[in-house]
Amino acid sequence: xxxxxxxxxxxxxxxxxxxxxxxxxxxxxxxxxxxxxxxxxxxxxxxxxxxxxxxxxxxxxxxxxxxxxxxxxxxxxxxxxxxxxxxxxxxxxxxxxx
Amino acid sequence: xxxxxxxxxxxxxxxxxxxxxxxxxxxxxxxxxxxxxxxxxxxxxxxxxxxxxxxxxxxxxxxxxxxxxxxxxxxxxxxxxxxxxxxxxxxxxxxxxxxxxxxxxxxxxxxxxxxxxxxxxxxxxxxxxxxxxxxxxxxxxxxxxxxxxxxxxxxxxxxxxxxxxxxxxxxxxxxxxxxxxxxxxxxxxxxxxxxxxxxxxxxxxxxxxxxxxxxxxxxxxxxxxxxxxxxxxxxxxxxxxxxxxxxxxxxxxxxxxxxxxxxxxxxxxxxxxxxxxxxxxxxxxxxxxxxxxxxxxxxxxxxxxxxxxxxxxxxxxxxxxxxxxxxxxxxxxxxxxxxxxxxxxxxxxxxxxxxxxxxxxxxxxxxxxxxxxxxxxxxxxxxxxxxxxxxxxxxxxxxxxxxxxxxxxxxxxxxxxxxxxxxxxxxxxxxxxxxxxxxxxxxxxxxxxxxxxxxxxxxxxxxxxxxxxxxxxxxxxxxxx
Numbered sequence: 001x002x003x004x005x006x007x008x009x010x011x012x013x014x015x016x017x018x019x020x021x022x023x024x025x026x027x028x029x030x031x032x033x034x035x036x037x038x039x040x041x042x043x044x045x046x047x048x049x050x051x052x053x054x055x056x057x058x059x060x061x062x063x064x065x066x067x068x069x070x071x072x073x074x075x076x077x078x079x080x081x082x083x084x085x086x087x088x089x090x091x092x093x094x095x096x097x098x
Numbered sequence: 099x100x101x102x103x104x105x106x107x108x109x110x111x112x113x114x115x116x117x118x119x120x121x122x123x124x125x126x127x128x129x130x131x132x133x134x135x136x137x138x139x140x141x142x143x144x145x146x147x148x149x150x151x152x153x154x155x156x157x158x159x160x161x162x163x164x165x166x167x168x169x170x171x172x173x174x175x176x177x178x179x180x181x182x183x184x185x186x187x188x189x190x191x192x193x194x195x196x197x198x199x200x201x202x203x204x205x206x207x208x209x210x211x212x213x214x215x216x217x218x219x220x221x222x223x224x225x226x227x228x229x230x231x232x233x234x235x236x237x238x239x240x241x242x243x244x245x246x247x248x249x250x251x252x253x254x255x256x257x258x259x260x261x262x263x264x265x266x267x268x269x270x271x272x273x274x275x276x277x278x279x280x281x282x283x284x285x286x287x288x289x290x291x292x293x294x295x296x297x298x299x300x301x302x303x304x305x306x307x308x309x310x311x312x313x314x315x316x317x318x319x320x321x322x323x324x325x326x327x328x329x330x331x332x333x334x335x336x337x338x339x340x341x342x343x344x345x346x347x348x349x350x351x352x353x354x355x356x357x358x359x360x361x362x363x364x365x366x367x368x369x370x371x372x373x374x375x376x377x378x379x380x381x382x383x384x385x386x387x388x389x390x391x392x393x394x395x396x397x398x399x400x401x402x403x404x405x406x407x408x409x410x411x412x413x414x415x416x417x418x419x420x421x422x423x424x425x426x427x428x429x430x431x432x433x434x435x436x437x438x439x440x441x442x443x444x445x446x447x448x449x450x451x452x453x454x455x456x457x458x459x460x461x462x463x464x465x466x467x468x469x470x471x472x473x474x475x476x477x478x479x480x481x482x483x484x485x486x487x488x489x490x491x492x493x494x495x496x497x498x499x500x501x502x503x504x505x506x507x508x509x510x511x512x513x514x515x516x517x518x519x520x521x522x523x524x525x526x527x528x529x530x531x532x533x534x535x536x537x538x539x540x541x542x543x544x545x546x547x548x549x550x551x552x553x554x555x556x557x558x559x560x561x562x563x564x565x566x567x568x569x570x571x572x573x574x575x576x577x578x579x
Contacts, residue, residue: 010453011446014409015416015430016437018446026447032507033451036398039513040467043391043474051469052476054290055276055526056550058320077183081420090419092429 002030099571100155100249100303107154114154114198118142121156121200124247132223132245134238135201136161137169148196152310157192158242158251161202162209164283165189168199172285173217174207176415176440179422186283187315188252188294195310200248203238207445209254209287210408211235212262215501216444224266225574226540230498233263236297240267243297246573250307251297256287257400258493258519260295261531261545265493268533268541268572270560271297272304274553276526277322279308280315288407289320291400291523299571301532301561305329308553325551332554333561338380340559341486342546344373346387348491348515361496361537362511368535369492372544375566376490381559383490386482394510395471397517399524402455402468409452415440476525479547488548488559491518493531497540522547528556533569541572 004023007030011017018026040046075088084091106112125138135158144154159165162172164182171177185193192199206216214222214237222237224230225244232241236253240263243251253260255273264271273295281292296307313324347353351366373383417424417436424435441449455464479489495515499505505512522529527550531543546563548556564570 007450007454010450010457014413014437014449014453015434016441016446016449017434018438018443022443022446025443026450029447030451030454033398033401035508036513037402037464039391039395040398040402040471041463043395043467043471046467046470046474049470049473051466052473052524053469054320055476055524058277058322073183078419080183081180082418083423092418093427093432095429 001027002034099300100151100298100306103155103249104151114144115142117154118156118198118200121248124245125201125242128245128247131228132225132241133220134158134203134222134241134245134247136171136173136204136217136219136238138201139199142198144198145193145196148194150195150310151306152192153196154198155250156198156200156248158201158203158239158248159189159199160205160236160239160251160253162205162254162285163189163252164285165199165202168202170202171218172208173205173219174440174445175218175442176417176421176436178218180420184283187280187317188311189283191311192252201242203236203242203251205237206235207442208285208408208412209235209256209259210404210445210448212257212259214238214263216442218442221501224498226268227498230500230540231266231503233266233498235259236263239297240264240269240271243267243269243299244574246576249299250303252311253295253297254284254287255293255295255523256291256404257523258517260297261493261519261522261529261543264297264531265533265543265545266498266541268569268574269297269299270301270304270530270532271295271543272308272530272557273522273528274308274312275322275528275550277320278312278528278553280313280318280321282315282317286411288404289411290407291404293523293526299573301530301557301564302330302333304530305333305557305561325553327554329554329557333557335558337559337562339382340380340488341382341384342376342488342490342559343384343386343482343486344490345393345518346385347390347393348518350385353510357511359496364537365492365494365496365535365542368537368542369544372534372563372566373490376563379562379566384486388478390514392471392475392478393514393518396475396520397513399468399471399475400517400520401451402464403472405448405452406455406465409449409456412449472524475521479521479525479527483549487555488546491545493519493543493545497537497542519545526550528553530556530560532560532564532567533572534563534567541569
């Protein structure tokens with residue numbers, strides 16, 4: 001069974017936490033998930049296949065063009081959903097110590 | 099259905115505002131019992147001088163599409179007060195067409211889930227039986243159409259998030275070829291698998307709505323050049339000689355001979371009856387066999403790719419630029435707090451799985467191998483599509499499960515029969531679910547998937563099969579009148 005500490009480490013890397021009971025549930029769920037995942041490694045000669053990261057080939061070059069001014073958001077719109085602002089900027093705790 | 103409403107509007111038998119008010123009344127009437135909506139609009143708004151087949155027609159939009167000035171939560175607490183400042187392209191196109199928004203629908207939190215039970219605002223119930231789930235993640239959109247609140251609704255589909263709830267809700271659910279409809283303004287879950295699509299009560303209606311919202315978009319570099327086809331014009335084409343296949347490992351009753359599951363047996367029996375009716379109409383339908391190991395890998399492959407992509411896509415949810423601000427003395431602390439409070443347990447579990455998959459020691463074994471299996475599966479289906487025009491399969495092994503369903507998650511039935519529709523996302527194939535039978539008084543859908551770029555063919559095939567089911571236009575709302 002995967003160690004709870006490992007799961008905690010994965011969660012912390014993504015910048016959130018869960019309570020002990022939730023880690024317990026996840027630990028049990030992982031047992032099933034890892035069994036399902038086993039199937040992935042069992043396919044014969046899988047390492048010879050080229051990984052697919054997009055449904056089908058698309059010619060992206062058609063979007064290359066000269067820059068042009070399009071619609072853009074005003075400062076007010078950009079900040080509209082931010083709870084803390086000062087001088088048209090998002091305010092966060094001080095990063096540089098005195 | 100849309101064309102009937104269009105005719106009534108054109109003959110001045112009803113006004114658009116009356117249709118909106120009627121939809122609004124139903125939306126409120128059913129809200130407490132079924133919970134389709136996060137937000138129900140309070141004002142009738144229509145674009146002046148719009149003139150399209152959808153002008154004046156009410157609709158619902160999944161709450162993970164950006165709507166300027168209208169709360170958009172993705173059914174997550176981390177966005178519970180988020181009011182976007184720009185419009186998703188789909189919403190913009192519908193606005194320009196004169197369609198009238200009735201409300202934003204409930205989804206599984208951040209579209210990550212298949213049950214419709216994980217939204218921050220509560221579970222969505224199945225309109226055909228309140229004790230059952232409707233499926234997800236586009237749960238509210240499916241329920242709103244099934245209840246007859248709106249004739250169509252927009253959803254998104256990453257694994258089967260339109261096509262599965264369509265099956266459970268007795269409605270049509272269609273996701274076109276990847277890129278056919280712009281994803282701009284759709285909150286990304288797994289970008290290489292995410293599709294925009296529609297819920298309607300007929301295949302014709304699915305064609306009508308897709309005709310309006312499809313097309314290339316400079317805001318979405320993965321959107322496809324428009325095919326300049328009008329799908330509605332193609333739906334009645336002759337299908338004689340069209341070849342379809344079904345997969346033996348999914349459909350053959352012998353696979354389940356040890357099962358006592360009567361609903362499963364009936365679902366597959368009725369599926370075989372449907373195939374016979376299709377053959378009588380001129381379809382050629384054949385059985386093909388696909389390596390079972392490959393089919394069993396569909397679900398873990400989907401989970402691996404989608405969770406990995408989701409982990410990265412949702413890194414922008416920090417509570418700093420938008421969403422509830424966390425507490426703490428540093429940026430890290432406030433992000434940590436906002437994310438700990440903002441995500442529900444289920445979402446966190448999926449993210450941790452994504453994190454696990456992306457750990458250096460697992461990248462090759464899990465993530466890259468999943469991407470390799472994706473290719474094997476897509477190649478296999480593409481090869482079959484050289485001979486066949488489409489694939490036909492049951493969208494689920496029964497009607498919607500009850501809320502306390504505890505099906506075995508390692509069984510063949512779960513791994514293959516209940517999860518094969520992710521094939522459509524892996525390869526970006528156009529794919530549609532339509533209702534074909536009732537089992538134990540619950541609707542079950544049949545899924546038809548076709549070649550990329552051949553959306554017109556898939557809709558044409560589905561339209562002809564719909565005629566054979568006798569279930570065109572059904573809605574659960576009729577039972578509640």
